[in-house]
Amino acid sequence: MATSAEAPLIAHQEDHGPDNDEPQQHHDDGYADDLAQDGVPRGEEDRKVGLFMWLLAISAGISGLLFGYDTGVISATLVSLGTSLSGRELTLADKSIVTSCTSLLALVASPLSSILADRVGRRPVILLADILFAVGALGQAYATTVGQMTAGRAVVGAAVGAASFVTPLYLAELAPAAHRGRLVTLNVLAITLGQVVAYLVGWGFAGRDQGWRYMVGLGALPAVLQAALLLGMPETPRWLVKVGRVAAARQVIGKTLGSGSGTAAERVLQDIRREVREEEEESGSLRGAKGARAWTEGWRELVTVPKNRRALTIACLLQGLQQLCGFNSLMYFSATIFTLLGFSIPTLTSLSVAVSNFVFTIAALLLIDRIGRRRILLYSIPFMVLGLLLSAAGFRYIKLPDHGLGGSIPESGGGNTDNSDSGGGAAVTILVSMIVFVAAYALGLGNVPWMQSELFPLNVRSLGSGLSTATNWSANFVIGLTFLPLMDLLTPTWTFVLYAAICVLGWGAVWRIYPETTGLSLEEVAGLLENDWGVRPGSRRR
Template structure:
């Protein structure tokens, strides 16, 4: 039986669908309806092509993702290129660990702080702050003369990455038409993977053909260029209509909605419906806050947001799902490959490990493109349930490959068999990365779909902080786990995390594809929205 919260949503989506007997039939609803079909319940479905305006906004905002990917990817080649350029000595293992982990640590700090700024000042100013930090951090890294100087530069970049990783998906989700929101948010993830590919290519080029003393400075300094470009583009990018309505700037909000709806035949009626839905949500939330405070005034400000997030059941469910997905995205071990893939492939005997690492980053990019095309058709829930098992299989097969490789090495078998084991490991790592890119690589960043407007920034910020906390843990523990448990059991551990994550997704994550943000939050009103 459908839940009480879900029944009206199902009715709004399809008045003729009277034989559904399971909430998961929500997944079966077609997500690519004919945009010229009659409107259902007076509501137009924006299932046609994206307007040119939305494409421009997506590409402009996606520069943040490019910076995110570049600055997290470039450090791998930087660490092997520095030599004695800092403090007149070679970097120690401790130096490398601190330089690498400082970025994740400060990204963790920035995410919840950015949520406060996004609610008070708007989404656009947070993007601007992130760009300024990207520029300052890149310049400081490029002119570093000691390890502490580089750590400070990486920490500033970490603040920028934390802010960008939170606010850009939020900005895009609040601007995108419901039928294409998954694709638009995935475009940002595609930008991240593109930034990583660019970082690997530039790192390889400088490592093989550049000046070791100055090449790494150019690598890290290049991060300032896209940030400067986005600063200029921000003058032409609007604020999101949901924040504008909340800020009592309704005329501006309506104008933005009109631009995002494009020239669809039902565009004007769609604008009215979207605008009315946003106004109703904002008014309901203001009434809720007014009742909670007794005198109609928000006495507690930010603390009231915490109360709403943690003690209102639907918000708490949304936070649980968002943190689950963000934590799973990192605890499955993916970034251990991004940070240490060259080290792994060097252990396996590949002569040019940086190029082998590039194959992993390229696989991530290609299958993110595939996810871009499928995410709104298949749905968020389904694509996770389909892809996570392949991640687990890839990890367990990789573990078997490491075990075979270790056994062969101990037995002093011939080189050809050892190379075969290495190729087997590489292929299965690529299977794992491809499956990750299809699902866990992008779905968690759609977290803002789950939260009502009054706690959307705070909830998304906490979920993003969960991502960076898990990222920090994985980056800090991967090499020690390899030493303590062996490579084989380390990958088995990540496989177990994937299996547990699949069960959790099946149990509590509802389908939100094709729903407006207001409809999606209603799924969690009286339960998990799955059964």
């Protein structure tokens, strides 16, 4: 039942007949009727992102900062723990479990938080993540045993899982279509900045007695800051329309589009309401469903409706590839790797990799809405393969320690690896190749998968995004748990060759099934996958 404030709008829509009520159709030539030549919706080509939207993006991006910090800080922590936990040096199994438990809990938290985001909204899930970030950071800082450290990392993992799902979703549902890629990439930029900060903090506290406690404990501060900023952050208009709060949604849309956007805001609101109405008609079984039944019905809609199934396949492909390419093995174990290579200050050397990631994410921020999601992946993944193969070649000339990678490696670098002379050139080659790999990753695969929410229709957007994020963390868990054992079992050379082969397969899958979505509204992207993958010969979205 519409309220009196909503009735004029409904009447206005109905008076305009089928032209306004029919969903936007995509013609065979790839152009939508209301798109300009560059794919941007008419009326938005010259519209800039307003101050309010930038403030929202920066405030929400603190989740990304926390995400990046907590995944990056473990690298310096692992080489600084010594005998602080349980009165002994960490074994290879200890390191793998402490690292991978974050991914495991993120895997569990992301689909659960998607259910919560549909029930109570996107903003409360961000607040929950902040609470978990703070508790987990303090839990790690006061840990005295390996078990307590693992528990603290697990709580942080739950926070990362919730934040990694809800923040891109929050930004995608708020951002104007013409700038959605840029604003979602801003969150990825915050993740890379968090990793840079983590390495700087790790370098600053390296060598200090119990300095690792400050490294992990500082993660609580941004969480408290964002929790305070949430007081001024609105709920997304699409969730507001879904729960019947149309007037509030209209107000939020007006603020995000900026001044002089009355007509455009009304058009966006009508598109959202039309999509909600059509999806309710298509999936009437979801109305009134609660709890487990709602989740079950949502899952059925996701896997049985062809366009939803295609969206889920693409999103899971991109999220899985983002981790299985091996990138986070560098984030988690870079200090361990560079100690092995004989660098005197491994945490500082790791910083060069993190800074490269940050710089090229800035480049992605500027390019993503110009080049397009699909093209930037097809251009960048081959350079990732090149970097991995160069690293594999370099490791052929590196002497591994007799005890493998599971023993204690001193923070001072070198140790008993004896790579400072004959392997010096190989070490520099590996460092350069890793920077090439990370730069290419940052341009494409580091940010495009987080635009997953734009692939899903509103009725399954939260669930689909949560499940694809769970795919990310499943793959992340596998990488965190297996990287060091693979380095010992297969040797570093063949480990990096394996990652390169995965990237080649991923490139082929992207070319085959991932369509271009740049410049399309969320409602238009849903129609793109209606009948096929949206990748057609002769289409501008190739």
